[in-house]
Amino acid sequence: MTSKRVAVIGAGASGLTAIKCCLDEGLTPVCFERTSHIGGLWHYTDNPIEGQACVMKSTVINTSKEMMCYSDFPIPAHYPNFMHNSQVLEYFQQYSENFGLEKYINYETEVLHVKKADDFSQTGQWSISYRGTTSGADSVEETFDGVLVCTGHHAEKYVPEFPGLKDYQGKVYLSTRRGSWVLNRVGSNGIPIDLIFGRRPTLYLKSQFPFLSSKFSEFTVNRRFNHELYSLRPKHQIWSQHPMVNDDLPNRLITGSIKVKDDVKRFTQQGVEFVDGTREDNIDAVILATGYSFGFPFLAKEVVGVKENRVELYKLMYPPDLEKHTLAVIGCIQPLGAVMPISEMQCRLATRVIKGTTQLPPWGEIWSDVRLREAEMAQQYVTSRRHTIQVEYMGYMDELAVLVGCKPDFAALFKQDPLFSLKVWFGPVYPYTYRLCGPGQNKDAKQMILTTWERIKEPLQTRPMGDTLSSKPSQLKQSFVWFLVAFVVYKIFQLLSF
Template identity: 40%
Template sequence: MPKRVAVLGAGASGLIAIKSCLDEGLEPVCLEKGTDIGGLWKYHDDVRDGHGSVFSTTVINTRQEDFQGRIVHTHDYKKSKGYEDKRIMVIGIGNSGADAAVELARVGSQVFLSTRRGSWVISRVGENGVPIDLFGIRRIFDFVPISWKASFAERVLNQRFNHANYGLLPKHGVLQQHPTVNDGLPNEILSGRVKVKANVKRFLKTCVEFEDGTVEEDIDEVVMATGYTFGFQFVDESIVKVTNNEVTMYKYVFPPHMKHGTLAVIGLVQAPGAHNPISELQCRWATRVFKGLAKLPSQETMMTDIKNKKEAMASRYVKSQRHTIQVDYIPYMDEIAEMIGVRPNFYKLFLTDPKLAFKCFFGPTLPYQYRFMGPGKWAGAKEAIETLWYRVIYATKTRPVDEPLNKSGLGGFLKLLVLLTVILTLIMKFL
């Protein structure tokens, strides 16, 4: 009889967990409090207590303020209907806050966007119209000093629009905080439909006072995009305890104090890249542990790893509950892949298939790279990597056009970066 594995939640990570269990010959039993699969990404119009969806409902209190208008959290915001011709205050400049501000600006008479410390704003569209993660998440960049990467990224972002002129420039660097990803915010600020304001000092009956001394009158609606907290109400605190969004788990997956590795938390990380590939690798690791095919290290080793990760995060990121589960995309994926023997061997790959190795090292880091070898090896991984750009372009090139004669596979900057990285590597090797 196969081992039975309880999967709590049928959201994005839960569905991946189910598939991974089936791939390993385990019998998954999924427990879902809702009536359908999809979790937070399953949109529904009605209000369901304790069960969120994209912009689902949770009305919050105004604490000591006596503001007379309506105050809701972004968890309560679903669509702009009902906000027409209103003066709206959005508090918080994370992804939810920026998305809400942009959408509300199209129907409200004026939107104000309050931010405590500002933010770097990244477009989803990168060089030559390529999705930004396909351009920015490449193994070659991990060999570039972080100060170089930050300096270049900030220059590129300010070329799109000057963050200082738009009132968004933070005191921290672009790699010291999870950035805001939004394509429409600069346009709405430029048109005047969104005005960026300082942190809120207090609410009055119909106005809001800010820490810089300015006041905005006749505010009708307030949308709080002030972040979220997470927890595990169904797990005893002696196993998984969450304090201020901080949790002690080995590689953010396994509680280190359990005698047996029979509990895994999937998807509890935040990375500058696609989430599902991370969840998939975590699930592949967890199912191997459940079957006894992969072993967890000693408790002492796990606690040391946890301590080192927390210290590294604290030294790099702005102190905030947003940055308690932050990881770097490729290094973290490689760590998990190493645990189950599926991390790509680039020395071997460069010798056996240099063209494919070049694509994997200098091109976008795709999850197919973790299907070359080991458990879960897939014969179609190479072809999937080699045909990436066909699939990307197919989705947007819906009208046939003539191809330009000077077509190039690598952008000018990327070519320069490759050259600089090779030179730097050679210098460090011979020092």
């Protein structure tokens, strides 16, 4: 029997794992990549192309390597915990080579349109038109059994309107509308911060006691530097906006090389006037850091419509009204965490749905989920274009894992190995966690989890230190203590409710 053919649009962080997941499920991937390389925005170039995002030359990843890797391919131990963008690209190349993905990629090929096949209601098939970007050949149209849209949400730059902006004669532009809570990459004891906060007890605290969780987190970040003293404190709580991760900003502020100003009112020919009435003249450079507008120009609006960065998708993946769920949008998310493992989990779900081994819920449940997500997002986050596709790493991964059937079974784990099950529950929610059981189970997942500390430690151990460093940090003990605190507070709230 011929395997189903799946079109993968884009060969970036999401497209590569889409190809891999297709192969895992016995599907035949055909990837279309309009550039000559893999990596998407992680492929730095000195000559960026309009409509195609690219990291800056200095960009360093904001999530640590153990929390951003694909679940069956750890990042090399000698790589730094927070990698430069060139090393992220190297990792993608290693991933592609290890699983033989490149032979499925059609480079310098642009997808023109994706539309339902004539018999879509029966077959779920899609008609795709594409052409080479350099050959000048005519477009080609083919039929596919499924489509994975892996173009991400960093494409067209968003430029807001400011009075006088067109007349301004500086080189580059910057605007900020509100203050921000600032996280740093390095947490207590020098541990990557996402390994401290990316734990199930933390998720429990945030979901059960959001106010207390926010206050504790604000207290923690203010211990590093007082946000109000530095004119950065916003009016909203810390988890009501996607936080900034920056290690250098406090040092720049205290040395005077950066000054925090209010929102921009208007631009003059050589300067800026702010809403508080102050102004700065003879400015050499202003950077307009206002994000991106995402969309899918090759898709009909009745399939996936985007308006002001708002889109209605089940699990931020599926157009709710499609008769057949054979098209999924991958990586169109703004996570508190890394995109890579989330995109992989989305692809694990999508390929199983296309194959027919996993079924999505009925139409009514799908729309209820869409509306509930919109309501929860509106309640938690300040109104902004960037908060329309926001997800929490752990909660969202668990949602998808339930549908895939790979959410960790802690009762079964406890029976097999009680100590390991506690490590998984109280420790960081590594991507490997979702390879311990269910479809896609990996026999090496347990060992990957047990050896994480060695990979965290290796790039830091650059000279002999004798026996002064313990083999493992005391994070398990800390997580257990915080869980007990949360449990006690929960019981107090229960008693007070009577």
